[in-house]
Amino acid sequence: MDPISGLLHGLGVVFTFQNLLAAFFGALAGTALGVLPGLGPVAGVAILLPITFTFPPTAGLIMMAGIYYGAQYGGSTTAILVNMPGESSSVVTCIDGYKLTKRGRAGGVLSIVAIGSFIGGTVSVIGVMLFSPALAQLGILFGPAEFFALTAGGLLLLSRISGGSFAAGILPMALGMVLSTIGEEAVTAMNRFTFGFNDLSQGIDLVPLVVGLYGVTEIMFLVERIKSQPLPVPVRLRDMLPTREELRRSWAPFGRGTIVGFIFGLLPGPSATLSSFASYRLEKGVSKYRDEIGEGAIEGVAGPETANNAAATSSMVPLLSLGMPFGAITALMMAAMMVYGVQPGPLLMTDHPEIFWGVIASMLVGNVMLLVLNVPMISVWVSLLRIPSHILLTMILLVAVIGSYSVRNSMLDVYVLLFIGVIGYVFRKLDFQLAPLVVGVVLGPLIEKHMREALFMNRGDLLVYISSPIAVVIWILVILVMVPQIKDSLLRKLFIGRKGIE
Amino acid sequence: MQSIHWSRSKGYIVVGAIGICLSVLYLAVSFQMPMGRIRQPGAGVFPVISGFLLLLGSVSALWEGLKTRKSESVELPAGSDLRRLLVLVGGILGYLVLLPILGQLISSTIFCFVLIRALSSLSIGWVALYALLMAGAAYLLFVRFLMLPMPVGIFAF
Numbered sequence: 001m002d003p004i005s006g007l008l009h010g011l012g013v014v015f016t017f018q019n020l021l022a023a024f025f026g027a028l029a030g031t032a033l034g035v036l037p038g039l040g041p042v043a044g045v046a047i048l049l050p051i052t053f054t055f056p057p058t059a060g061l062i063m064m065a066g067i068y069y070g071a072q073y074g075g076s077t078t079a080i081l082v083n084m085p086g087e088s089s090s091v092v093t094c095i096d097g098y099k100l101t102k103r104g105r106a107g108g109v110l111s112i113v114a115i116g117s118f119i120g121g122t123v124s125v126i127g128v129m130l131f132s133p134a135l136a137q138l139g140i141l142f143g144p145a146e147f148f149a150l151t152a153g154g155l156l157l158l159s160r161i162s163g164g165s166f167a168a169g170i171l172p173m174a175l176g177m178v179l180s181t182i183g184e185e186a187v188t189a190m191n192r193f194t195f196g197f198n199d200l201s202q203g204i205d206l207v208p209l210v211v212g213l214y215g216v217t218e219i220m221f222l223v224e225r226i227k228s229q230p231l232p233v234p235v236r237l238r239d240m241l242p243t244r245e246e247l248r249r250s251w252a253p254f255g256r257g258t259i260v261g262f263i264f265g266l267l268p269g270p271s272a273t274l275s276s277f278a279s280y281r282l283e284k285g286v287s288k289y290r291d292e293i294g295e296g297a298i299e300g301v302a303g304p305e306t307a308n309n310a311a312a313t314s315s316m317v318p319l320l321s322l323g324m325p326f327g328a329i330t331a332l333m334m335a336a337m338m339v340y341g342v343q344p345g346p347l348l349m350t351d352h353p354e355i356f357w358g359v360i361a362s363m364l365v366g367n368v369m370l371l372v373l374n375v376p377m378i379s380v381w382v383s384l385l386r387i388p389s390h391i392l393l394t395m396i397l398l399v400a401v402i403g404s405y406s407v408r409n410s411m412l413d414v415y416v417l418l419f420i421g422v423i424g425y426v427f428r429k430l431d432f433q434l435a436p437l438v439v440g441v442v443l444g445p446l447i448e449k450h451m452r453e454a455l456f457m458n459r460g461d462l463l464v465y466i467s468s469p470i471a472v473v474i475w476i477l478v479i480l481v482m483v484p485q486i487k488d489s490l491l492r493k494l495f496i497g498r499k500g501i502e
Numbered sequence: 503m504q505s506i507h508w509s510r511s512k513g514y515i516v517v518g519a520i521g522i523c524l525s526v527l528y529l530a531v532s533f534q535m536p537m538g539r540i541r542q543p544g545a546g547v548f549p550v551i552s553g554f555l556l557l558l559g560s561v562s563a564l565w566e567g568l569k570t571r572k573s574e575s576v577e578l579p580a581g582s583d584l585r586r587l588l589v590l591v592g593g594i595l596g597y598l599v600l601l602p603i604l605g606q607l608i609s610s611t612i613f614c615f616v617l618i619r620a621l622s623s624l625s626i627g628w629v630a631l632y633a634l635l636m637a638g639a640a641y642l643l644f645v646r647f648l649m650l651p652m653p654v655g656i657f658a659f
Contacts, residue, residue, distance in 0.1 A: 054648060167514070167566045171521060171559030177552040178528060190545045193531060216594070223590050224579045226621060390621035391632065394614050398640050401597065402606070406650040411602055418594050429576050430513045448548040460541030 001353060003129045010361025013058060013354045022059040023362050026066020027369045033067070034074020035381045036392065040087025041071035041272075041312070042328045042438075043218055046210035047396065049336060050403040057340035058355050062362040064336060065316070068329055069363070072272060072312045073117045073370055076305050077381050080109050089272035089308040092280040096293060096300030103296060105246075107239030107378070112250050112298060113305045114374045115242075120258045120310035121367040127262050128317050128360055132349070135321035139346030142322075144454035145464050149471040151447045153478040154324055155439060158268040160481050162433040169433050176440020177447075179204050186449060199412040206335040208404035208417040209441060210328065213434050215400050216421025219393050221428070226389050240375055246298045253283055253303035260303075261310025268326040270435060271315050272308040279307035313363055319344055320356055323446075328435045331442040504581035510574040514567030521560025529553035589620035605655025606645060610637035 001009065013019060033044035045067050052060040072089065079090035080097035093113075100109045142150070155177075159169035182193045183203030194200040242250075257279045264275035283303040284293050293300040318324040323345030325331035337344050342352055349356045374381070404417045424434060458464040466472050532553050538544025579587050593616045600609035614633035618624065624632070644650045 050650070051648070165562075165566055167518070167559055167563035170555070171517070171563050174525075174552060174555035174559040175521075178525075178549075178556050181549045181552055185545045188536075188545055190535070192535065192545060192549060193528075220587060220590060223586050223621065224583050226586065388622065390618045390624075391636070393621065394617045395636055395640075397594065397617070398610055398614065398636065401594075401601075402640060402644050402650065402652060405601075405652060406644070409651050411598070411653070414598050414601065418591070418598060421594075422591065426513075426517070429578070430510065430517060432517075444548075444552070451548065452543045455541060455543055460539065462540070 001133075001349070001357075003133060006133065006349075006353070006357045007129055007361055007364075009353060010357030010359075011364075013358035014062065014361045014365050018055070019059050019062050019358065019362065020365070022055055022063040023066045023366045024369055026063035026068075027070040027366050027373060028066075030067035030070020030072075031074040031370070031373060031381065032070075032384060034071035034087065035077045035384050036074075036396075040075060040089075040214070040218075041068050042087075042210065042332070043214035044068075044071040045329050045332050046207060047215055047400055047403055049207050049210075049332060050406045052336065053339065053407070057337075057342055057352075058358045060336065060340065061333065061355060061359050062366075064333055065359055065362055066366045066369075068333075069117075069121060069309060069312050069366060070370060072309055073114070073374060074381065076113050076117075076301075077110065077378075078385065080113070080301070081106055081382060082385065087273075088270065089276045089311075090305075091273070092276050092304045093301055095280075096295075096297050099296030100298070100301070108242035108246050109298065109301055110378055111240050111242045111375055112246055112302050114371055116250065116254050116257065116302045116306035117309040118367050118371045119254045120261055120306035120308075121313050121370070122364060123258045124262050124265065124310040124313035125360060125363045125367070127314055128320075128363070131266070131314075131317050132321040132356075132360070135317060136346045136349050139322045142346065142470065143468070144450045144457060145466075146468055146470045146474075148447065148450035148454055148465060149474040150322065150324055151443050151450060153474045154268050154326065155436070155443050155447070156478050157481050158326065158439055159433070159436040161268055162270060162435050164431050164433055168431055169436055172427060172432050172434060173436035173440045176437040177444040179209070179437075180441045180444025181448075186445065187452065197412075199410050202408065202410075204416060204441065205404075205407055205410075205413050206332060206438070206441060207407045208413040209420050210332055210438055211400045211404055212417040212420030213424040213438065214328070215396065216417060217424030217428055217434075219397060220421065220425045222389065222393060240378060249289060249298050250302040253279075253287070253299045254306050256282055256286070257303040257306030258310045261307035261312075262314045264307070265311035265314025266317055270327060271311040275307040275311040276304035279303040316359065316363070320348060320359065321346065323348070325439060325442055328438040331439045335442055504579065504583045505577045506580045507575035508578050509572055510576050511567045511570035511572060513576055514563050514570060516567075518560050518562075518564025518567055521556060521563060525553050525557040525560055528556065586620055590617065593617050593620070601655075602653045603655050605657055606652035607637060607641045608655065608657065610640060613637075 029048055030044055045064060048067055052063045075085060075087040075090040076093050079085040079093040080101055083094050083098040085091045085094055097109055155173060159173040162169050182200055184201045185192050191201050260279045260282060261275040264271040280300060283299045284290050287299045289297050289299055315327060315330055318326050319330040319334060325334045334344050342355060401414055404413045427434060454464050532546050532549035535546030536544035537546045593613055597609055597613040611633050614636045615629055618629045618632050645652050
């Protein structure tokens with residue numbers, strides 16, 4: 001199926017009452033959760049994940065995608081109105097966004113963000129449409145050795161790229177892998193690390209783990225500083241129109257942000273966050289109004305906000321085409337697919353075209369829904385910020401506990417929620433990275449499967465892991481990132497060599 | 503925010519030391535699992551690799567803790583901020599203990615009461631009303647409407 005036929009097929013899938021409702025509810029709930037201070041897209045998707053299981057696979061995944069980009073947009077509202085980013089990808093939006101709010105331009109800025117998010121998301125969908133099938137075709141050539149390199153190498157890369165020191169990335173990643181070994185092992189059905197508890201034989205479920213790590217941890221941080229939350233300025237519908245000057249100055253940042261965001265979304269790591277920072281730096285470097293950026297310039301909001309939505313969309317490419325989650329949210333989506341009995345990867349496009357193209361088309365429809373929802377309903381979103389925190393936090397915790405229990409009807413999952421929440425709190429206080437832990441739990445079983453398959457199929461030849469050019473290229477990339485000294489000396493040699501020639 | 507400062511290096515040392523103990527225990531159990539042969543690896547191979555990675559991460563955390571300057575600190579809550587945090591964790595713990603005994607509705611009402619009381623300055627009457635409304639709404643939505651099976655406890659609802 002070529003991309004155009006695929007998209008038409010996907011639109012046919014999305015334009016059913018149930019799937020449109022799923023996209024609408026996902027975008028609505030995602031925006032609401034994104035607007036709430038502290039609760040970002042990861043916690044949002046995790047908290048609402050059990051509800052998506054009540055839908056059929058396509059509708060459930062469409063809803064999850066809607067929650068993801070809805071939350072991505074919603075996070076910017078708090079950044080602009082109360083100088084409090086809803087999630088890390090909106091941190092740079094605070095700088096210029098809040099200054100513009102103080103000048104009375106909140107409504108116009110929110111509209112620019114909505115337009116930028118729409119453009120970034122929509123153009124990125126076209127990229128996803130073109131890239132995913134091509135990458136899936138390449139993925140069909142992958143055997144166990146290549147998949148082992150991709151999963152193990154990707155996880156190692158993520159642990160280094162996520163930020164912080166060596167230990168801050170590698171320790172959570174290893175902990176995630178260790179947690180993934182609990183339960184019944186896939187090949188021989190042997191129970192590992194269950195210590196006689198039957199509940200543990202199913203392993204650690206991803207929902208309580210992620211809700212605990214992102215949701216409970218975040219609530220613990222919010223409770224610490226509960227008294228210092230500012231109230232938002234009121235925004236009316238008639239204030240929402242951006243000026244002609246604001247629109248004119250935003251087009252170039254929209255374009256640059258889309259390109260930056262799309263590229264970052266294809267790479268391992270917190271792509272939405274990294275892309276917003278990269279876009280901000282880019283605007284500060286190339287914009288005609290670079291001297292104003294940081295003092296309340298629309299370019300400082302338009303570029304990063306476009307970039308993070310474009311990245312949120314393009315991060316679906318590695319997931320849909322290679323079955324590789326490069327971040328916590330895509331890891332959650334992959335886990336959800338597995339619950340539905342769908343294996344993401346190169347064969348997804350041929351085995352489940354309705355899911356592959358349905359999710360892609362739903363992003364297109366979802367972006368239109370977001371634009372329609374966000375501009376007229378801004379006063380509703382702002383009013384969410386006025387809900388007293390004692391009501392909001394209690395309600396979120398209640399939903400988190402119910403959601404965690406309901407996935408497998410197991411009290412163990414609820415205990416995991418609290419235990420992991422406390423670990424997440426300690427980790428965040430010490431600046432350890434949380435995403436490698438989540439991705440480690442998801443990729444752990446896959447890494448083990450590919451590692452064992454490769455050895456089994458090649459009669460124990462250890463050289464199988466570096467027997468193909470694809471695997472070798474991936475491992476070279478991993479080594480260059482993991483050991484920066486090698487990369488630095490290589491660059492130095494190249495640089496000195498070139499200077500010598502010149 | 504009321505806070506105290508705790509040395510980051512101490513934090514890394516504590517996390518590293520706990521990690522080393524955990525990884526040693528984990529490896530000890532892993533080595534008792536079947537390793538299989540090189541052409542057909544057993545169930546213990548991957549846990550051993552994961553265990554050594556955890557050991558590496560823990561040792562590097564310990565090392566970074568020893569190398570970090572003593573002046574770098576982590577902000578920890580104190581006073582009323584710490585009290586709120588402890589009530590939150592204790593409240594969730596109590597909720598989890600009561601959930602299978604008293605069932606979703608009653609334990610949720612108690613949990614909401616305790617948490618709203620700790621996080622707000624509302625009178626007991628208002629707190630009780632909010633707690634009843636929130637737990638009731640969650641019960642109606644998730645248990646009755648979405649039919650999610652929750653523990654019913656000794657009172658069977």
